[in-house]
Amino acid sequence: MHYVSTRGSAPVLGFADxxxxxxxxxxxxxxxxxxxAAPQHISGDYARLAADVMSPYIGDExxxxxxxxxxxxxxxxxxxxxxxxxxxxxxxxxxLELFHGPTLAFKDVALQFLGKLFDHLLESRDERITIVGxxxxxxxxxxxxxxxxxxxxKIVILYPHGRVSDVQRRQMTTVNSPNVMTLAIDGTFDDxxxxxxxxxxxxxxxxxxxxxAVNSINWARIMAQVVYYFSAIQQVAANGESIGNGxxxxxxxxNFGNVLSGWIAKQMGAPIRHLVVGSNSxxxxxxxxxxxxMRARDVVPTLSPSMDIQVxxxxxxxxxxxxxxxxxxxxxxxxxxxxxxAFAVEADQYETWLAPTFRAARCDDAQTAAMIRDVFExxxxxxxxxxxxxxxxxxxxxxxxxxxxxLATAHAAKFPxxxxxxxxxxxxxxxxMADLFDRPERVTRVANDLAAVEAEVAALSGL
Ligand SMILES: *Cc1c(COP(=O)(O)O)cnc(C)c1O
Numbered sequence: 001m002h003y004v005s006t007r008g009s010a011p012v013l014g015f016a017d018x019x020x021x022x023x024x025x026x027x028x029x030x031x032x033x034x035x036x037a038a039p040q041h042i043s044g045d046y047a048r049l050a051a052d053v054m055s056p057y058i059g060d061e062x063x064x065x066x067x068x069x070x071x072x073x074x075x076x077x078x079x080x081x082x083x084x085x086x087x088x089x090x091x092x093x094x095x096l097e098l099f100h101g102p103t104l105a106f107k108d109v110a111l112q113f114l115g116k117l118f119d120h121l122l123e124s125r126d127e128r129i130t131i132v133g134x135x136x137x138x139x140x141x142x143x144x145x146x147x148x149x150x151x152x153x154k155i156v157i158l159y160p161h162g163r164v165s166d167v168q169r170r171q172m173t174t175v176n177s178p179n180v181m182t183l184a185i186d187g188t189f190d191d192x193x194x195x196x197x198x199x200x201x202x203x204x205x206x207x208x209x210x211x212x213a214v215n216s217i218n219w220a221r222i223m224a225q226v227v228y229y230f231s232a233i234q235q236v237a238a239n240g241e242s243i244g245n246g247x248x249x250x251x252x253x254x255n256f257g258n259v260l261s262g263w264i265a266k267q268m269g270a271p272i273r274h275l276v277v278g279s280n281s282x283x284x285x286x287x288x289x290x291x292x293x294m295r296a297r298d299v300v301p302t303l304s305p306s307m308d309i310q311v312x313x314x315x316x317x318x319x320x321x322x323x324x325x326x327x328x329x330x331x332x333x334x335x336x337x338x339x340x341x342a343f344a345v346e347a348d349q350y351e352t353w354l355a356p357t358f359r360a361a362r363c364d365d366a367q368t369a370a371m372i373r374d375v376f377e378x379x380x381x382x383x384x385x386x387x388x389x390x391x392x393x394x395x396x397x398x399x400x401x402x403x404x405x406x407l408a409t410a411h412a413a414k415f416p417x418x419x420x421x422x423x424x425x426x427x428x429x430x431x432x433m434a435d436l437f438d439r440p441e442r443v444t445r446v447a448n449d450l451a452a453v454e455a456e457v458a459a460l461s462g463l
Pocket of ligand 1: 105106107138139216252253254255256257258259306307386387409410
């Protein structure tokens with residue numbers, strides 16, 4: 001499989017080079033040259049399913065046996081043998097629990113795999129890398145956990161100071177591995193993301209420190225997330241539900257990575273009807289689906305901080321598709337967005353690419369709290385604020401005869417304050433994390449300044 005950049009002027013790469021590069025040299029994101037069909041007969045446990053769904057994207061760059069072992073090792077770290085279990089919520093509406101990995105959020109599904117994948121690829125090339133990433137909370141801890149035991153990887157994670165939950169922060173700052181550094185930036189998540197992009201665009205720095213990315217611009221993460229859409233559909237069918245009209249998914253959305261993986265599953269032939277894009281009050285995507293215009297506003301903090309985002313970086317991959325895979329056109333549109341703060345898509349693009357599949361919903365903090373309370377009162381299940389946004393979207397767009405699956409993206413105990421306020425009960429951390437608040441923290445506070453951040457990265461990289 002070959003990979004092309006959404007901006008059209010970076011070199012075409014194979015799978016391993018795409019994964020190790022992260023961002024393309026022209027500032028674009030890598031996508032496969034074609035969307036392959038899913039293998040006809042997929043069955044077996046999650047690790048087997050993962051190897052089957054991902055193998056067309058990897059081709060012969062990793063042997064079938066090696067890929068199977070990577071998947072087995074990655075998914076052995078999950079506390080539920082089904083890895084992503086489906087649980088009933090209400091009539092015709094299910095939740096896919098994606099939070100049984102080490103850091104209690106869906107990003108573990110991709111990042112446990114990515115850590116193993118990096119080790120494998122770097123070992124065979126005798127190379128080393130420094131990962132830099134921005135996080136609005138969950139990516140950072142999941143990325144750190146995924147690579148903390150890798151001998152060939154160093155990792156620097158930037159997060160917005162004071163804007164992630166205590167649990168999220170401690171999951172990053174209490175990992176005591178010499179290859180891990182956390183930086184608290186005086187700014188928003190978008191500032192962190194801009195700093196990371198600026199380091200990647202600084203060619204000399206990028207080369208010297210062999211920078212790589214694990215935020216959701218990395219193709220391997222998007223690819224690994226495609227798997228659980230297939231798993232969900234299998235589990236819905238195994239519960240005796242008809243999937244003849246397809247299955248719809250409601251996806252709490254920030255950077256658009258998770259929901260894009262659903263769109264890709266659909267391109268591969270999965271019977272997916274609608275993908276509901278759920279946003280909190282940072283509703284740039286909801287407004288986009290209403291007005292066909294992407295227009296940025298300032299970020300406001302909400303109960304679901306992992307979705308406090310105004311620029312959804314993975315939307316670029318869909319935009320490239322909508323532009324008939326014209327990288328020049330995509331570059332122009334994104335430049336307009338940068339300079340004017342807005343761009344629009346044509347009516348025919350909207351009708352062809354978006355209207356048949358995507359639905360949108362917004363859920364403010366009051367609705368989020370009400371949803372957490374309502375689900376607790378009617379089912380006894382505690383859901384986290386991100387999942388609550390998804391449940392509202394799922395209820396809004398549910399149709400008769402079409403099973404709806406809301407992706408439960410985090411464990412309630414990751415956001416205990418919001419959940420306790422809504423339910424009067426405090427969700428408990430699972431046993432393996434019970435001493436999280438007793439562990440010492442290691443973190444460096446840094447100004448929103450490229451030179452200051454680069455100095456920290458250079459100190460860790462040692463090159
Ligand atoms: C990252 C995250 C999201 C948003 O996912 P995207 O792929 O960025 O759209 C939603 N919920 C939780 C809990 C997350 O950690």
